[in-house]
Amino acid sequence: MAVFGGREVCGKIAGKIREVAGSIERDVRLMEVCGTHTQVVARYGIRSVLPSNVKLVSGPGCPVCVTAQRDIDCVVELALTGVKVATYGDMMRVPGSKMSLLDARAEGADVEVVCSVVDALRMCRDVKDIVFFGVGFETTAPMSAVALSRGLCVYSVHKTMPAAMKMLLSMEKVNVDGFINPGNVSAIIGASAYKDIDAAQVIAGFEPADVLASVLMLLLQIKRGERKVENEYKRVVGERGNQRALGVIDEVFEERDADWRGLGVVAGSGLGIRKRFGNCDAALRFSDVLDGVREPKLCSGCRCGEVLTGVIEPHECGLFGGKCRPESPMGACMVSGEGACGIAYRAGCF
Ligand code: SF4
Numbered sequence: 001m002a003v004f005g006g007r008e009v010c011g012k013i014a015g016k017i018r019e020v021a022g023s024i025e026r027d028v029r030l031m032e033v034c035g036t037h038t039q040v041v042a043r044y045g046i047r048s049v050l051p052s053n054v055k056l057v058s059g060p061g062c063p064v065c066v067t068a069q070r071d072i073d074c075v076v077e078l079a080l081t082g083v084k085v086a087t088y089g090d091m092m093r094v095p096g097s098k099m100s101l102l103d104a105r106a107e108g109a110d111v112e113v114v115c116s117v118v119d120a121l122r123m124c125r126d127v128k129d130i131v132f133f134g135v136g137f138e139t140t141a142p143m144s145a146v147a148l149s150r151g152l153c154v155y156s157v158h159k160t161m162p163a164a165m166k167m168l169l170s171m172e173k174v175n176v177d178g179f180i181n182p183g184n185v186s187a188i189i190g191a192s193a194y195k196d197i198d199a200a201q202v203i204a205g206f207e208p209a210d211v212l213a214s215v216l217m218l219l220l221q222i223k224r225g226e227r228k229v230e231n232e233y234k235r236v237v238g239e240r241g242n243q244r245a246l247g248v249i250d251e252v253f254e255e256r257d258a259d260w261r262g263l264g265v266v267a268g269s270g271l272g273i274r275k276r277f278g279n280c281d282a283a284l285r286f287s288d289v290l291d292g293v294r295e296p297k298l299c300s301g302c303r304c305g306e307v308l309t310g311v312i313e314p315h316e317c318g319l320f321g322g323k324c325r326p327e328s329p330m331g332a333c334m335v336s337g338e339g340a341c342g343i344a345y346r347a348g349c350f
Pocket residue numbers: 301302303304305307314317318319320321324325329330331332333334335341
């Protein structure tokens with residue numbers, strides 16, 4: 001199904017969803033893996049048109065949210081020891097064990113927000129010790145790879161999505177019947193990248209009609225007892241992805257295990273910097289500083305890990321809307337524009 005339409009199209013799809021959901025005599029839980037889909041779901045009130053037996057839960061697709069506490073602490077430590085840190089804005093306010101990057105800047109550290117890795121690359125011509133905090137999935141990794149190959153030092157917490165989805169399925173407490181796969185990541189890795197994941201999946205675009213169509217396609221799979229990958233976003237996503245971007249990633253990065261907030265260490269889900277670019281790998285270049293970083297301490301009461309795995313909804317965290325708000329976040333999921341807690345708070349889901 002390929003959909004790209006407005007109110008009338010959405011209304012028709014919602015009608016079909018109700019029809020198919022009515023014929024499935026049980027509750028169905030679908031996970032929108034991507035934080036941008038979580039935004040679309042909230043902005044367009046998609047939950048309000050779904051029947052009561054179809055529930056959408058958020059997943060680990062916000063790169064800021066899934067960055068492990070230890071990685072935040074490491075970059076804060078680099079900043080406090082005099083290294084200039086360039087970072088995307090959302091990372092500034094994620095609480096670390098001691099402080100956030102914003103706090104570190106208030107204490108005099110040189111932390112600069114950049115809109116693109118290109119800005120950081122420009123800075124590295126004039127500043128000797130500068131580190132770019134490389135965050136994101138397969139969508140942002142190609143740009144980091146290019147900048148790194150041109151001499152920018154990167155602290156890489158880049159991650160890949162399919163391994164995390166497999167991990168979710170293996171977790172006993174996680175209960176999902178199907179995935180809405182991220183259209184942006186899929187544009188890079190291609191539909192074929194998900195074929196080993198044993199679940200009903202639909203790659204979806206970011207219009208409300210795309211999301212509704214993906215829900216309908218998933219319900220049809222579930223009704224028929226199927227577990228396959230379908231591509232609703234064919235206008236952008238191909239079977240094999242963007243070979244040029246994948247080539248750039250492969251030239252600079254290699255598969256490593258990665259620590260995810262909420263999931264723990266996921267084998268093969270990280271993009272580590274290859275040895276031949278070791279002089280641009282902040283983890284190696286500043287290992288003397290990073291080796292001294294203590295075990296991370298999480299905020300007591302924060303349930304980001306359960307939010308990121310769809311086990312609870314944001315309002316079920318005791319800190320939601322009280323101690324934890326966008327202006328005073330206690331956890332990563334309240335910080336980012338793609339974080340489930342921040343999105344739920346702004347949508348008034350109390
Ligand atoms: S409401 Fe705040 S403290 Fe609770 S899970 Fe979300 S981000 Fe963490």
